[in-house]
Each structure stands twice: as structure tokens, then as C-alpha cells.
Amino acid sequence: MPHTPSGGAGHGTAAPDTGLMSIGTVLNVLREEFPEVTISKIRFLESEGLIEPQRTPSGYRKFSAADVERLGLVLRMQRDLYLPLKVIREHLAAMERGEAVLLPAVGRQRDAHTAGEPVADGPTAARIGREQLLAAAGIDERTLAEWESYGLLTQVEDGVYDAEAVTIAELVGELGRHGIEPRHLRAMKAAADREAGLVEQVVAPLRRHRNPQTRAHAEARTKELAGLTVKLHAALVRTALGVRLP
Known part of the structure; x- marks a missing residue:
């Protein structure tokens, strides 16, 4: 497959000019x-x-x-x-x-999505199938079914998952190698759902607003609040454990 230089959607990612990398x-x-x-x-x-x-x-x-x-x-x-x-x-x-x-255009996509219009290439398209998830996460059907039973992975429709499911599956697997089993993570999932609920309460009025620019702003506000809640959660865990992570 021929390779192309970075372009289009932003600036290039820095990388060494020569040599191969792991x-x-x-x-x-x-x-x-x-x-x-x-x-x-x-x-x-x-x-x-x-x-x-x-x-x-x-x-x-x-x-x-x-x-x-x-x-x-x-x-x-x-x-x-x-x-x-x-x-x-x-x-x-x-x-x-x-x-x-x-x-x-980014703005057009976000405006249409927040207005409830169908968007062929919008956020809802960032999904993967069940077989793709199994291959990417390196797990089998039985393991995936177990993780689903604890609510750690959820299908957005029959046999289809949000692309973030790959990251979740990898992290659940890594924790399992340290002895933290999926059943132990139900409390973490419940906490994440509560945090998401708080964010939704804040952005819901923006998403319902009649002004398209205000509705588009809801997406940026959601990402900002999500980032802040993740940072706070990490800080609270570090404080509870009395450790500093690199």
C-alpha cells in the first residue's frame, strides 16, 4: 500500500525521519x-x-x-x-x-447531528462489528459475552459496537491480567454512568436550543466536561491510593 504524507484534517504528527519503529x-x-x-x-x-x-x-x-x-x-x-x-x-x-x-465540513456535520438530522459520516458511523471487536481485542465470544453481562460493553445495535469498545476491551483485559476481574468493575461502570448523567444534565439545554451554533457548542462542551470528569476521577483514585502516577 503506498503511503501518503499527513494532510487534510490537520498538522502532521511528529515522527522520526529515518529508521523503523516498534x-x-x-x-x-x-x-x-x-x-x-x-x-x-x-x-x-x-x-x-x-x-x-x-x-x-x-x-x-x-x-x-x-x-x-x-x-x-x-x-x-x-x-x-x-x-x-x-x-x-x-x-x-x-x-x-x-x-x-x-x-x-466539521461544523455542518455537528450541526446536523445535534439537530437530529441523519448524518451518513457523523459520530454514529464510528462503529465496529462484533467480529472486528473480537479480533481487535484478542478475545473470544465467551469472554465478550461475559463482559457484556456485566455491562462493560454494550451493543448500540444488533452486532454493532461503538468504536470506543476496543479501548474498553483492552483495558478490561489488562486489569484482568492483574487479578481484577470483570465482575469487580461493575461499580466502576456504575460510577461512569452517573458521571455521564451529570454531563448530560449540563449539555441537554444546549442540545435543545433553537440556535444551530448553540447546539453545535454542546458537542465541544460535552468533550470538555468529559475530559474534566476523567481527570477528577483519576485524581481521586490516586489520592485514595496515596500514589502518584507518571
């Missing part, structure tokens, strides 16, 4: 701009054909600077433009053919 190094580079990116997310994008890193004889992934730039572009289009992977893939293919492609 997936861990790539993760550190990308987290400067995308703090929530995970190894599972990178593997998932690879499984979707958006990147094709080299492989060593022993099977380890090795990424070039162009691979990292391409990953940055994909993540940026997801984050800033809410584009589904199908549209991103088509856009990259058009770039490789040297075609000029106009990306959707």
Missing part, C-alpha cells in the same frame, strides 16, 4: 497528539487495511515514519471530522491516485 515506540509518538490511542487501536486500524507495517522474520511489526504519519492522519480524521473508516479509506485511496478530495 509498535510501542509508535504508540509513544502518537500519544503526544492522541493521548487515548492504544496498541489495540493501532492493530485494529491495521486489520482494517489502513496501514501495512513491515514484519520481521519473527513476525514483529516495524513501522516507518510514513506509517506513523498515515496513522496520525487517520486518527485526526476520526477525531476532528468523525469520519467512518470506510470514508477514510476512500479518501486515502483517492490521495494515492493523486485526486483532489474535499472532506466534509
Whole structure:
């Protein structure tokens, strides 16, 4: 697959000019701009054909600077433009053919979404199927069913999940390797639901407003409040444990 330089939805992600990188190094580079990116997310994008890193004889992934730039572009289009992977893939293919492609306007997408209008390429399109989730998270059907039974993962429709499910699955798996079982995480899920409810109370009047600009502002306010609640939750956990995390 030919690789293209960063462009379109923002500035390029910094990456070394030469040499190949491990997936861990790539993760550190990308987290400067995308703090929530995970190894599972990178593997998932690879499984979707958006990147094709080299492989060593022993099977380890090795990424070039162009691979990292391409990953940055994909993540940026997801984050800033809410584009589904199908549209991103088509856009990259058009770039490789040297075609000029106009990306959707962010403001138009958000206004339509908050107004309740159907948006083909909006946030609701950022979803993955059950098989994709199983492959990206490296789990089997039985494990996924167990996690669903505790409310940790929820289908948005039959056999379809929000793309954030990949991150949740990875974190649940990591905690499990430390002896924290899914059943222990029900309280955490309940706390997250309560925090989300508080945010919804604040932004709901903005989303119902007749002014399209005010409705669009609700999206930014939601992200801001979500970030603040996550930081507060982390600080409270650190304080309760009496530890400082790097």
C-alpha cells in the first residue's frame, strides 16, 4: 500500500525521519497528539487495511515514519471530522491516485447531528462489528459475552459496537491480567454512568436550543466536561491510593 504524507484534517504528527519503529515506540509518538490511542487501536486500524507495517522474520511489526504519519492522519480524521473508516479509506485511496478530495465540513456535520438530522459520516458511523471487536481485542465470544453481562460493553445495535469498545476491551483485559476481574468493575461502570448523567444534565439545554451554533457548542462542551470528569476521577483514585502516577 503506498503511503501518503499527513494532510487534510490537520498538522502532521511528529515522527522520526529515518529508521523503523516498534509498535510501542509508535504508540509513544502518537500519544503526544492522541493521548487515548492504544496498541489495540493501532492493530485494529491495521486489520482494517489502513496501514501495512513491515514484519520481521519473527513476525514483529516495524513501522516507518510514513506509517506513523498515515496513522496520525487517520486518527485526526476520526477525531476532528468523525469520519467512518470506510470514508477514510476512500479518501486515502483517492490521495494515492493523486485526486483532489474535499472532506466534509466539521461544523455542518455537528450541526446536523445535534439537530437530529441523519448524518451518513457523523459520530454514529464510528462503529465496529462484533467480529472486528473480537479480533481487535484478542478475545473470544465467551469472554465478550461475559463482559457484556456485566455491562462493560454494550451493543448500540444488533452486532454493532461503538468504536470506543476496543479501548474498553483492552483495558478490561489488562486489569484482568492483574487479578481484577470483570465482575469487580461493575461499580466502576456504575460510577461512569452517573458521571455521564451529570454531563448530560449540563449539555441537554444546549442540545435543545433553537440556535444551530448553540447546539453545535454542546458537542465541544460535552468533550470538555468529559475530559474534566476523567481527570477528577483519576485524581481521586490516586489520592485514595496515596500514589502518584507518571
